[in-house]
Amino acid sequence: MNEHDLHEIERYYQSLSTLIRLHGAEHMGRQYVVVRLARMEVTGPLDYSDLQRILGRVPDLRSWWDSWSREARDAEALARRLAGKGDPISAGDLFHRASACYHWGAYLARFDSDERAEGKSHRVRCYREAVDMWSERIEPFVVPYRDTQLPGYLHLARGDEPAPCVIMVDGADSVKEEYHNWARQFVRRGMSVLTLDGPGQGEMLGRLPMRPEAWEEPMGAAVDALAESGRVDADRIGIWGSSMGGFLVLRAAAFEPRLRAAVSSGGFYDFRDFRFWAVTTQLNVMEDLGVDSLSEARDYIEERCSLEGVVDRISVPYLVIHGARDELVSIPEAKQMAAGPTGEFVNFEDGLHTGTNHNATLVPLMCDWMARKLADA
């Protein structure tokens, strides 16, 4: 990281803290400014009252981690008490809650802080404890890739027959633990799900860099591992991704023919507005890519991350979901994603980035579409 980056980051933190002082973190979350209340609520075990309470204790950016980690510790302590009493379902729910709170605590903790690292580590650990407690059929599942392993969870559909399977791909700052609720929505509809931290994502951050321009490689490894496991119907594997994941899945679908359908929600064609994103999110991408400065990250994205010539190669059905109020990607950019011969495009007029503010209609759209395409595959 160079001096210029450090200066830009400090300036961003200061302006963010000023916004929080002026408007309160809760109001910012309601208005979807960096703090995205809809995302926090829809993807994990937090409801509005929780967010109101947690964000009400955040008068400035410095308080962010303290408030979230306090909620996380309380949830984890209660989870342990419940586990000790023999109430595993409740304990699982509370470990899940702790994981989510650690995740969001790390989300706006300073990028170079111990707290951020701590939050990430506890997020992983607590979700694993939740899975061990619950009675749902969710199993840790690793994908051998190069000389390492990509960690994930296999959510198994009901019944003994191997079911179609959806690989869920993280975004730039989302993680396999975050997608629990949506994974369960696929499972309700008869599909199994693999949530996974790919290179540069979640647990793989700092261990293997993300190569967006070759995302078919780790996804091919995931298909191999799923097929070898015998736990899913390997002829009916689809892929789903949100935000940066919405870019990655289209890249993978173009070059990994064993992926039979793809859903891209809130994705990007060429990240043309990348340098205007929140600096914290650009920092996440910098880390994902394993490069050393914001300018390198911007160059990398500009030079290597485009779906030009890619979407035309996709031969399986794919669905692009966009929200017209997305602050990171415009309608023209989103439409280019869907311009391949097998692409479909759905625009939510009132939709924000990744459509989390219309979850009740988003879920049927993406889950039923996937179920149908995998059934037809």
Added chain:
Amino acid sequence: MNEHDLHEIERYYQSLSTLIRLHGAEHMGRQYVVVRLARMEVTGPLDYSDLQRILGRVPDLRSWWDSWSREARDAEALARRLAGKGDPISAGDLFHRASACYHWGAYLARFDSDERAEGKSHRVRCYREAVDMWSERIEPFVVPYRDTQLPGYLHLARGDEPAPCVIMVDGADSVKEEYHNWARQFVRRGMSVLTLDGPGQGEMLGRLPMRPEAWEEPMGAAVDALAESGRVDADRIGIWGSSMGGFLVLRAAAFEPRLRAAVSSGGFYDFRDFRFWAVTTQLNVMEDLGVDSLSEARDYIEERCSLEGVVDRISVPYLVIHGARDELVSIPEAKQMAAGPTGEFVNFEDGLHTGTNHNATLVPLMCDWMARKLADA
């Protein structure tokens, strides 16, 4: 209804509309003023983004029904499209959503309006359609009582063995359709659940008046019906109720010995502050009781609705859950409920009425407690 009542009601509607004009319905919901955002979110299929959108279209009280019913109609139309396409799980979710929106639309529609009646009727119909769509084991279930039937739904626990069963009792303005989410939390923990409109509640409004001072009678009929059905373990039936239901369940537990455990959340000992409640809620109670004026309702409550001499008679374990920030019942009143020899008392320091703002800790408390007591019964 006499002239004095009509005047009081108009005055209340005017002051409510002024509050909405000044603060917006969403802000009132956040602050838990008549509009209770936490309750709307926790009990049914509505998240904060939904409420933000729906309440954002409510600049005054007159717009209340229009905004909710519009959301309801959209959800119902989508549910029908999804059902037609062969996506029953999504269709069920959207019918459930329509039911909830009709419910909340009726909640603050004028008490004498066609819209209010319409909302109530559509709420019942749409929830029934949801149940028909879902794959969960939920069945319509009626309880013969006097010369009529109390309508309900039996949520069956997993497995073939008859499981312990929880009867869920509505409050003054809540209904069997509203408690779906909590019913499923009991089911996750191995219990079956009967949601039920008792006399004066939900569908029974106007058909049979509520007799709070003899609530053991309809509950005895429910136990009879459950036992005769052979679908549940009739030696392990518990009862749960929230708000006015929290009063009713203690009355029932005192005089119906086949109820083996009771949870009372946000209940009342003697409704000592009843006349200070929102007039709309007092109106609901007036209707529940089948009396003709607010003053009759107040007299009825004052003269006949007390647990004095009642809680001492309860011989099974019972749990009283209170929120210290409850605006309808004070801590001293709540503690009196728990003063019987088998009573336990849990106070949520930050809890609002019925604890919906702490759902993540409320659910483990009430569900695990019930599971344990019914297992020991």
